[in-house]
Ligand SMILES: [Fe+2]
């Protein structure tokens with residue numbers, strides 16, 4: 001009480017904080033940015049790019065976090081919490097080998113091959129989902145010498161916001177060539193450990209010993225017996241979370257997941273909170289809409305993006321129509337009422353959807369269902 005009365009006697013100058021006003025301005029800017037950002041992008045709208053890992057098309061703009069707030073992501077497509085790109089593997093191509101804290105998800109559009117995750121080999125084929133949990137050494141290969149493989153790929157940006165973005169590029173892919181004019185960087189033993197590009201950017205090759213030591217130490221922690229108190233439960237959680245992602249299947253086999261006749265339509269939920277996977281930040285499903293049909297109508301706080309695998313049609317999002325065709329990518333921004341329509345009288349539509357599960361963990365998960373799909377039968 002004495003302290004309170006002392007503080008009352010102090011005559012402090014009044015300094016105004018503008019944190020609320022800045023927050024309100026941020027939301028206005030964000031909404032405007034989403035309004036201006038494309039809802040539909042075409043496969044050929046952006047060039048195919050190559051990097052140390054593979055070849056890909058970037059449907060979202062990649063900018064380092066220090067060059068702008070997350071809202072600045074919504075340039076190429078009206079989504080902000082995850083990157084979206086397509087990875088293209090020519091026949092026989094192997095990716096580089098790398099590791100990052102970012103969680104990543106791959107939907108195999110076509111082709112077949114395998115991944116190696118932390119030394120374990122998993123086969124994949126069209127219709128499968130490859131799950132890359134946080135901090136997993138991973139590489140992929142197209143096992144066909146005649147056919148291309150393609151995947152829709154996403155990495156989640158929440159890790160980047162938390163300062164855990166760094167990618168350890170352990171090996172570059174066999175076809176990788178640094179930009180013309182780059183200089184090799186070699187260590188004291190003459191080993192190649194990276195390249196300095198003409199614009200000053202550097203590619204480092206090799207594992208980061210600091211992260212490696214941190215994660216190795218975590219892996220060696222044990223917890224025996226029952227927890228005695230709340231503090232013990234935290235200690236047990238570290239052990240459980242570290243082990244959990246190694247015990248889950250890293251490839252979800254599309255053929256093994258049943259189609260469900262839901263109020264939203266015919267859906268196969270490949271990755272969800274209700275099916276074991278090592279992913280915490282994504283939901284993935286495929287949906288089929290019959291000729292001339294349409295989906296149910298709903299809204300969710302989380303954003304999602306669809307890749308149209310076959311057919312043509314349109315979305316109605318908050319009352320506006322957005323037309324799409326096979327190979328297009330369609331964004332559904334946060335808090336948007338949406339419904340999908342098949343515009344063909346004789347061909348089905350299929351699409352795959354990536355949905356950001358971070359909203360679920362923030363207490364804003366689930367769907368607000370508004371209208372049933374016409375062919376739904378309870
Ligand atoms: Fe990766």
Ligand SMILES: [Fe+2]
Pocket residue numbers: 298300304332338
């Ligand atoms: Fe949706």
